[in-house]
Amino acid sequence: xxxxxxxxxxxxxxxxxxxxxxxxxxxxxxxxxxxxxxxxxxxxxxxxxxxxxxxxxxxxxxxxxxxxxxxxxxxxxxxxxxxxxxxxxxxxxxxxxxxxxxxxxxxxxxxxxxxxxxxxxxxxxxxxxxxxxxxxxxxxxxxxxxxxxxxxxxxxxxxxxxxxxxxxxxxxxxxxxxxxxxxxxxxxxxxxxxxxxxxxxxxxxxxxxxxxxxxxxxxxxxxxxxxxxxxxxxxxxxxxxxxxxxxxxxxxxxxxxxxxxxxxxxxxxxxxxxxxxxxxxxxxxxxxxxxxxxxxxxx
Amino acid sequence: xxxxxxxxxxxxxxxxxxxxxxxxxxxxxxxxxxxxxxxxxxxxxxxxxxxxxxxxxxxxxxxxxxxxxxxxxxxxxxxxxxxxxxxxxxxxxxxxxxxxxxxxxxxxxxxxxxxxxxxxxxxxxxxxxxxxxxxxxxxxxxxxxxxxxxxxxxxxxxxxxxxxxxxxxxxxxxxxxxxxxxxxxxxxxxxxxxxxxxxxxxxxxxxxxxxxxxxxxxxxxxxxxxxxxxxxxxxxxxxxxxxxxxxxxxxxxxxxxxxxxxxxxxxxxxxxxxxxxxxxxxxxx
Amino acid sequence: xxxxxxxxxxxxxxxxxxxxxxxxxxxxxxxxxxxxxxxxxxxxxxxxxxxxxxxxxxxxxxxxxxxxxxxxxxxxxxxxxxxxxxxxxxxxxxxxxxxxxxxxxxxxxxxxxxxxxxxxxxxxxxxxxxxxxxxxxxxxxxxxxxxxxxxxxxxxxxxxxxxxxxxxxxxxxxxxxxxxxxxxxxxxxxxxxxxxxxxxxxxxxxxxxxxxxxxxxxxxxxxxxxxxxxxxxxxxxxxxxxxxxxxxxxxxxxxxxxxxxxxxxxxxxxxxxxxxxxxxxxxxxxxxxxxxxxxxxxxxxxxxxxxxxxxxxxxxxxxxxxxxxxxxxxxxxxxxxxxxxxxxxxxxxxxxxxxxxxxx
Numbered sequence: 001x002x003x004x005x006x007x008x009x010x011x012x013x014x015x016x017x018x019x020x021x022x023x024x025x026x027x028x029x030x031x032x033x034x035x036x037x038x039x040x041x042x043x044x045x046x047x048x049x050x051x052x053x054x055x056x057x058x059x060x061x062x063x064x065x066x067x068x069x070x071x072x073x074x075x076x077x078x079x080x081x082x083x084x085x086x087x088x089x090x091x092x093x094x095x096x097x098x099x100x101x102x103x104x105x106x107x108x109x110x111x112x113x114x115x116x117x118x119x120x121x122x123x124x125x126x127x128x129x130x131x132x133x134x135x136x137x138x139x140x141x142x143x144x145x146x147x148x149x150x151x152x153x154x155x156x157x158x159x160x161x162x163x164x165x166x167x168x169x170x171x172x173x174x175x176x177x178x179x180x181x182x183x184x185x186x187x188x189x190x191x192x193x194x195x196x197x198x199x200x201x202x203x204x205x206x207x208x209x210x211x212x213x214x215x216x217x218x219x220x221x222x223x224x225x226x227x228x229x230x231x232x233x234x235x236x237x238x239x240x241x242x243x244x245x246x247x248x249x250x251x252x253x254x255x256x257x258x259x260x261x262x263x264x265x266x267x268x269x270x271x272x273x274x275x276x277x278x279x280x281x282x283x284x285x286x287x288x289x290x291x292x293x294x295x296x297x298x299x
Numbered sequence: 300x301x302x303x304x305x306x307x308x309x310x311x312x313x314x315x316x317x318x319x320x321x322x323x324x325x326x327x328x329x330x331x332x333x334x335x336x337x338x339x340x341x342x343x344x345x346x347x348x349x350x351x352x353x354x355x356x357x358x359x360x361x362x363x364x365x366x367x368x369x370x371x372x373x374x375x376x377x378x379x380x381x382x383x384x385x386x387x388x389x390x391x392x393x394x395x396x397x398x399x400x401x402x403x404x405x406x407x408x409x410x411x412x413x414x415x416x417x418x419x420x421x422x423x424x425x426x427x428x429x430x431x432x433x434x435x436x437x438x439x440x441x442x443x444x445x446x447x448x449x450x451x452x453x454x455x456x457x458x459x460x461x462x463x464x465x466x467x468x469x470x471x472x473x474x475x476x477x478x479x480x481x482x483x484x485x486x487x488x489x490x491x492x493x494x495x496x497x498x499x500x501x502x503x504x505x506x507x508x509x510x511x512x513x514x515x516x517x518x519x520x521x522x523x524x525x526x527x528x529x530x531x532x533x534x535x536x537x538x539x540x541x542x543x544x545x546x547x548x549x550x551x552x553x554x555x556x557x558x559x560x561x562x563x564x565x566x567x568x569x570x571x572x573x574x575x576x577x578x579x580x581x582x583x584x
Numbered sequence: 585x586x587x588x589x590x591x592x593x594x595x596x597x598x599x600x601x602x603x604x605x606x607x608x609x610x611x612x613x614x615x616x617x618x619x620x621x622x623x624x625x626x627x628x629x630x631x632x633x634x635x636x637x638x639x640x641x642x643x644x645x646x647x648x649x650x651x652x653x654x655x656x657x658x659x660x661x662x663x664x665x666x667x668x669x670x671x672x673x674x675x676x677x678x679x680x681x682x683x684x685x686x687x688x689x690x691x692x693x694x695x696x697x698x699x700x701x702x703x704x705x706x707x708x709x710x711x712x713x714x715x716x717x718x719x720x721x722x723x724x725x726x727x728x729x730x731x732x733x734x735x736x737x738x739x740x741x742x743x744x745x746x747x748x749x750x751x752x753x754x755x756x757x758x759x760x761x762x763x764x765x766x767x768x769x770x771x772x773x774x775x776x777x778x779x780x781x782x783x784x785x786x787x788x789x790x791x792x793x794x795x796x797x798x799x800x801x802x803x804x805x806x807x808x809x810x811x812x813x814x815x816x817x818x819x820x821x822x823x824x825x826x827x828x829x830x831x832x833x834x835x836x837x838x839x840x841x842x843x844x845x846x847x848x849x850x851x852x853x854x855x856x857x858x859x860x861x862x863x864x865x866x867x868x869x870x871x872x873x874x875x876x877x878x879x880x881x882x883x884x885x886x887x888x889x890x891x892x893x894x895x896x897x898x899x900x901x902x903x904x905x906x907x908x909x910x911x912x913x914x915x916x917x918x919x920x921x922x923x924x925x926x927x928x929x930x931x932x933x934x935x936x937x938x939x940x941x942x943x944x
Contacts, residue, residue: 005410012405013417015398016461023458024424027435090326097324102575103568104331107338110564112519112535115557122344123337128352128550130340161334168330169575184642185675189736190663190692199677199688222428224522243430247522250434263431270426 034260052261062262064237065245066269069221072241076159076220081213083160084167089201091172102172105165117229120158124230144231148238151231155239158226163216170212174205214277221270242266338561344554352550367555380535381563383449384518387532390453392513395460396506403468404494408480418465425462432458433526440527451527452534456517463516464509471505504574511571518564535560586653586744586777588616588639593648595634601646608634610802611647616745618653619775621768623792625782627824631801632781636747639779640667652744668737669747673754674729676721682708683717686735693740707739710770727759738770745777752787764791785825797821813869814929819936822867828896828907831873833866837932840941842866845902847881852927853941858934865933870896872926873908876916880924885916899923 035052056062092098108116124144126132135142144150178200186196224243227233233240233248240248246266250259344352345367347360355361405411406418436455437446445451479501483493499506524534568575595609604610609631616622624632637643639650641662649658657665677685686704695703708714711731716724721732730751737746752760768791771778782788788795789809796806797820804818805811816822816830823829835844840854844866858864875883875897883906886898895910899921908923910916932939 003408003410007411009405009409009411009414012401016402016421016465017417019394019398019454019457020421020424020461023454023461024427024432027432027439030435030438031431087327087330090323092324092327099572101327101331103572104334106568106575107561107565108334110515110518110561110568112521112560112564114521115560118553118557119337119341122550122554123340128344128356130336133356161337164330165334179673179675181671181673181675184637184640184662185669185671185733185736187642187662188640188667188669189689191688192692195688195692199679203677203679218426222426222430224428224430243428246428246430247433250430251526256434259434263428267427267431270428271423274423274426 031260031263034256035264036257038257052257053265056258056261056265061237061245062265065240065242068238068240069242072156072223073217073220075156076163077213077216079156079160080164080167080216081209084164084212085171085205085209087164087168088171088175088205089197091168091175093176102169105168107165108162109165111162113225114229116158116162117226120154120161120226121230124154146235148235151235151239155227155230158230159220159223162226163219166215167212170208171205174208175201178204210278214274217277218270218274221273341554341557341561344550345558347551349549349551364551367551368559370549370552371555371559380533383528383532384524384535385563387449387452387456387524387534388514388517390449391456391460391517392510394453394457395464395513396509399461399464399468399509400499400506401494403465403472404498406465406469407472408477418469421462421465423462425459425466427458429459429520429522433522436523437526446527447529447531449532452524452532453517455523455527456520458523459520460513460516463512467509467512468502468505471502471508475501507571507574511567511574514567515564535563587618588745588777588779589649589651589654590614590616590639591649591651593635593638593645593650595631595638595643595645595647604801607801609638609645610800612803614796614803614806616777616779618777620794621771621778621780621792623780623782623788623795624798625785625788625795625824626798627783630798632798633749634801635798636669636749636779636781639745640669640747641665666740666742666744667747668734668740668743668745669749670730670733670737670751672750674726674733676724676729676732678720678722680721681717682713682719682721682724682732685721685732686713686739689736689740703739703741707735710738711735711766726754727756727763730755730763734767738774743776745779748778748780748782750782751780752782752784767791785827789825797824799824815931815938816867817938819865819867819933822869826869826871828870828909830867830869831906832933833868833901833904833906835864835866837864845881845900845904847902849881849925851932851941852930853932853943855932855939855941858939862934863936865936866925867931867933867938868925869929870907870909872929873899873906873923874926875899875908875910875921875923876914877922877924880922883921883923885919885921888916 036050038051091101111119123129124132124142126136126143132142132144141147142150144154182200183196186200191199222243223241224247227239227241228244228247231239233244242262243266246259246262249255249262343358343360346363346365347357348362348364348366351357351361406414432455436451440446440448440451440455445454475498479497480493483497488497521534528534591613592611593609593613594607594611596607598606601607624635626632634643638645641650641657641660641664645658649656651657652665677688680688683704686707687700690700690703704717705714708717711734713728713731713735716728721729724732733751734746737743752763755763764787780788780791789812793808794806795809795812797804797812797818799818799820805816805821807817812821812825816825819830819832822832833844835842835849837843837851837855837858839856840851842849842851849866874880875885881901883899883901886900886905888895888897888910890912892912894912895914897908897910897916899906899908901923906923932941
């Protein structure tokens with residue numbers, strides 16, 4: 001990549017900078033402002049320093065929500081990424097079934113999030129839902145409103161239902177970019193199924209997988225609407241994730257100071273983790289490139 | 300070109316005879332079944348009477364009824380949710396694309412002071428939880444008098460759509476050879492004329508994909524949309540909350556409202572069905 | 585290395601071919617000598633890639649058999665046929681080093697580590713790849729990548745044949761020449777059966793001892809480059825090979841007399857019983873058209889262009905366009921000239937195929 005240096009390019013990015021400044025920086029400043037102040041109502045604020053941060057970092061409520069959030073994102077990534085790859089590998093590559101698969105698989109992605117919640121809220125109910133009722137008939141005591149494990153199961157299954165397709169579609173796009181000659185060469189070289197996956201398909205999916213992991217991590221870490229509709233964070237606090245807790249605090253209890261402090265910590269955690277993911281996943285690729293470049297420059 | 304086509308067609312027929320019975324299709328088939336079952340159940344419920352929903356358990360309505368839909372359609376304001384959602388989604392898509400296009404061009408073609416930091420900073424906004432921004436947005440837009448307007452929701456959704464648009468477009472633009480730019484300048488095009496007449500047509504598909512993603516994320520997001528609206532710009536979700544009354548939840552109407560919120564997304568997918576696979580590659584494969 | 589025999593081979597991509605138009609490859613019988621260098625030449629879509637893929641086992645023929653050294657391999661899977669193939673676009677395993685790429689076919693076949701290493705070194709030395717053995721294959725140039733593809737074939741001692749599917753398409757012109765020379769040397773040294781698909785006549789003619797010309801799913805001629813030039817078996821071979829291609833002139837022929845472009849021409853041989861209603865054409869290469877004569881057929885001179893060592897004159901014989909190659913120092917004066925055809929190289933074609941006449 002030998003892009004010319006041109007400072008005038010700043011004029012091209014200026015609109016974006018201004019817009020994002022308006023829609024992100026100003027609100028973020030408000031949050032920062034709240035996070036260091038306290039109020040007794042009447043719009044009177046006074047300086048509270050880092051008290052809220054101190055409270056937050058020592059609060060069990062925050063630790064628990066954070067732990068639940070990590071657990072949830074971890075489960076989601078462990079389930080959706082391998083499942084998405086497997087489905088993409090098994091998808092037809094040609095013929096009339098291709099658009100059929102693509103259309104039905106994209107469907108959940110375009111459903112408003114509270115409708116996703118509603119669908120699963122109904123689907124899982126023991127009295128009127130297909131899933132809940134069928135499980136009941138089979139003798140499984142499934143009740144997501146009273147049992148914490150059941151609540152987790154339904155939320156995880158719902159997220160798999162909702163978002164696995166994104167991973168599938170990304171991987172499928174990566175697989176489609178592999179020319180037939182690669183598969184033919186692999187057969188001539190006597191490569192088995194695993195070798196084809198490991199040395200042809202996986203390398204081609206590398207970039208899209210990075211996107212998939214990042215998007216799935218960020219979005220699962222920010223999840224709010226769907227679990228809120230299904231369980232409302234319950235039973236108890238068992239499915240209260242960070243966003244749900246935050247909204248409860250900010251809008252429900254109007255605890256602006258603690259909510260703002262939590263917002264900032266929350267945001268920083270996502271930033272840090274996304275950055276780690278990004279660096280780790282691109283580093284492998286960059287290493288290879290750097291070495292190849294070095295090799296080229298040696299005659 | 301035709302040599303490539305040749306190999307392509309060869310692949311299809313070549314693989315078939317030697318492989319044993321293929322059961323590979325079962326995996327996507329089961330997955331699609333899993334995807335469609337909950338939706339089927341919702342559609343089914345919307346066609347049943349409330350008595351049937353709560354008292355019996357049937358896989359097909361005993362008494363097919365459209366009464367639930369009639370309830371929604373008879374409410375004079377039911378469609379305002381659709382219109383409001385469509386308006387703010389459209390405004391958001393236009394804003395996102397028009398600011399992201401020049402920025403993505405700058406990132407894909409030039410190096411400038413702070414470019415990498417700026418790019419990462421933009422992406423961080425995609426990582427910002429909407430919940431973090433809900434309250435500040437509410438206060439900000441109230442302060443500037445934009446509360447409960449379409450433009451407020453559209454601007455709020457720019458928070459995550461603009462970074463995404465820049466990211467996707469940058470990928471597509473990097474795939475366009477630089478020689479195109481150089482040739483255009485030699486031919487005497489000015490930057491605006493080159494950009495609009497030559498460059499944009501070259502990344503049509505990228506723009507389409509970006510628009511689709513902007514639509515998708517703006518359409519499905521409701522936390523911010525509901526926080527920033529009360530009456531005039533209330534999103535499509537409004538129809539669903541209306542089904543809860545003092546006498547409990549009207550399941551049939553809730554299901555009908557749910558089905559109606561799925562329809563627009565399904566229509567959009569149908570129209571872009573031939574571009575989905577390419578689109579999800581984000582120009583980065 | 586093996587002798588490859590094709591018996592009654594035909595292929596259609598549709599399941600139930602109705603007529604000849606459905607066949608990508610029309611029935612053919614053919615033998616490729618062990619250790620021979622063959623070029624499959626023809627325009628895009630003529631079936632040459634299909635034929636290649638049938639030999640390598642990537643495509644199952646609808647009819648007929650493929651035999652390696654007399655053994656029927658038609659039903660045998662690609663990996664069991666011991667074939668190597670180099671594709672149009674370099675196929676390399678991105679994440680592996682050059683050495684790992686070369687070792688890949690051997691590792692898949694479970695060879696002992698020490699032997700793999702020795703063979704990889706030897707192959708790399710043959711292809712001048714020793715210096716890059718430890719590098720990732722991803723960043724290499726296109727010609728190096730094609731060498732690796734070839735190396736994955738050469739590293740296997742037991743290959744029956746190496747197939748090339750337009751392997752030089754993505755290579756820079758000056759490197760093309762180099763790579764072709766290297767390939768020829770390797771062939772001389774190791775004597776492997778080599779089948780080389782191309783649509784470039786220079787590539788085919790300079791490379792192979794036998795050139796197989798294909799057209800619309802059919803082998804129209806197989807022969808040495810000289811044979812293709814001097815006696816094209818099909819009008820297609822005539823104008824596909826040679827620059828400019830052979831002149832093909834519609835004519836009426838009675839015995840040894842032809843009417844062409846409104847003039848009468850005495851033929852060197854007698855042609856009897858030509859089928860009625862068939863397309864009758866005379867074929868004569870521009871190299872064998874003499875112009876500026878005192879007598880002969882009358883032709884108009886349209887244009888003469890100088891191409892360096894010779895000139896090409898565009899003439900017209902009545903309404904028929906005609907090319908003639910003139911020596912560099914020859915001038916054509918005026919608009920009219922008299923021309924003659926070298927009788928030894930004047931051929932008659934019926935529906936595109938050459939017909940031998942009887943001596944007079």
